[in-house]
Amino acid sequence: MRTLFNGEFSVAYGQMYIDSRTDPDEGPEAGLHECFLGQSAGLCGAAVPGHLFLLTGLHTGSVPLTVELHETEPPLDFGGWQDIVETSFHTASNDTKLIEWGGGGWDIGLPTGAYRVRYHCRGMDEAHDGVRSEDEPVLDEYLLQFWPAPPKRDRIVKKTSNIAAYWHRFASELPPPPTPEELAETRRLALEKQEREARDLQERLERRAWGGCLPSDRLRNVGGNVAGMVDLDVALVHAIDEAGPDIQRAMARWAAHRSCDVAGLSGVDWIGRGLAELDRGVPFSPPLDEEARTWNLLFRDPQVPDTIVTLPDGTPHASQQAMALPALTGAAHPDPLQAALDALYAAAAAHGTGWRDLFAAVRTAFPETAHAPLPPANRPPGHAEATVVARLDWRPDKEPRHEP
Structure with a gap:
């Protein structure tokens, strides 16, 4: 086992992220809804390739966070954690970062590959919508484990808190994610719109330059x-x-x-x-x-x-x-x-x-x-x-x- 991160990590709006995309502007938007499309489990959204959307109980401040890389699937710790979910994740590059809501990021050194992700949460109800600085008592804390594994369905391993139940319900009510063909068509239409708008702008500028x-x-x-x-x-x-x-x-x-x-x-x-x-x-x-x-x-x-x-x-x-x-x-x-x-x-x-x-x-x-x-x-x-x-x-x- 290798520890990729261990310490206090800043969150805002109850969010933090793992991102390995080289160009986040390409592909689907990594918003809240987009990241949980088609999942039954909340808390860790993985529907956008190369991106994880992690939810916390705390609204703003810092939370204790540990990120680990295991060679094989680690044993489950049912007693120490109140809420646990699993999903699959495939890195999009060698540059995988732990990202704050405002955009700051730290390279965690996760090698390229396909992984299973287990997200552990404790104290989410107690921290719900709270604000905390590093020197104040801990309200909630989190553990994120990666190990190599082929992709499979996400799942709820353990559910205790009301906040986790809310996010599980939120995810289960979302539609399935778009297919690769639908994503390609969306990109094609967006590109066509961009090119059409560029042509229209060029024509307007040319009309202006030539007296209308x-x-x-x-x-x-x-x-x-x-x-x-x-x-x-x-x-x-x-x-x-x-x-x-x-x-x-x-x-x-x-x-x-x-x-x-x-x-x-x-x-x-x-x-x-x-x-x-x-x-x-x-x-x-x-x-x-x-x-x-x-x-x-x-x-x-x-x-x-x-x-x-x-x-x-x-x-x-x-x-x-x-x-x-x-x-x-x-x-x-x-x-x-x-x-x-x-x-x-x-x-x-x-x-x-x-x-x-x-x-x-x-x-x-x-x-x-x-x-x-x-x-x-x-x-x-x-x-x-x-x-x-x-x-x-x-x-x-x-x-x-x-x-x-």
Whole structure:
């Protein structure tokens, strides 16, 4: 025989536990009802695999407790103990702990295996609902014995106290525990619910990020400065996506021209040549065919003006020419949607605080973008409209539609 624990042990709500589960969150909950399902005996609940639920007479305080490991079944001590029950227990790991109600635990060194458990109780009626500290007289005490044995039904070995009779009646009136198949189905349904809730949360967050309307797959996966455009005018972004590749390509060229015009770049010979090549749909000639050379020339060419602009996000003293040039290079991107969004974003930066007027001109030049179609299934909650209306702070002007 080996003593695994011997001393005062804290209990609360008349409970203490043995637990060997590596992840208590997996599997059934180890609550009072769950641990006694299908048992005829109370006091020691073993219906949850890898867990024992031990009941005491004392409500709060410390009780003398001894835990023993025997090689074979020990002899019964009918005279020294008032209430005795037996049940079967199989450890779930090598880490078996004696656990307090609040969560503190001590490793008792119980090897992995299948055991018979005998729980001995004395003084339960005297201690019922009592409170005791270690230096006060003992009211109730307990002995827990383990020995290797195959599983079999729990049983009441000796019954004396009213408290034990109450818990035996409580256990006997509970239904049988769920079968392994039922537990698996419960876990499957819980996992499905968790995954469904995660998808719903992701969709709500995505709707919020995209102005209440889920993006198309193309818009969701497009690269470039789509996030910047969403921050400026999400309704316009959806409208550009719906407009189709021909309108997107025309819009990219339009934005490149507007950007270079406002920054005074259209009259620079190599940039003007690049605009013409963009309109014809042919590759850029040097220096625009190589990024490093393009930027190097932008800051060295005396033809290039040097003006500053306050960006749409409020950043002051930005180089207007550095903001404008990416509209030209971005407009040539192979993906027409990304080309339109990148060119417009750069053009908005080049226009600075006048970016709203630029977007108003976009809607005038390209009427397809005045409203963003929104399917009913994509409608934000509480919105009856079938479209996302363009921003209220843009004003149309008289500029005719640009036809490159």
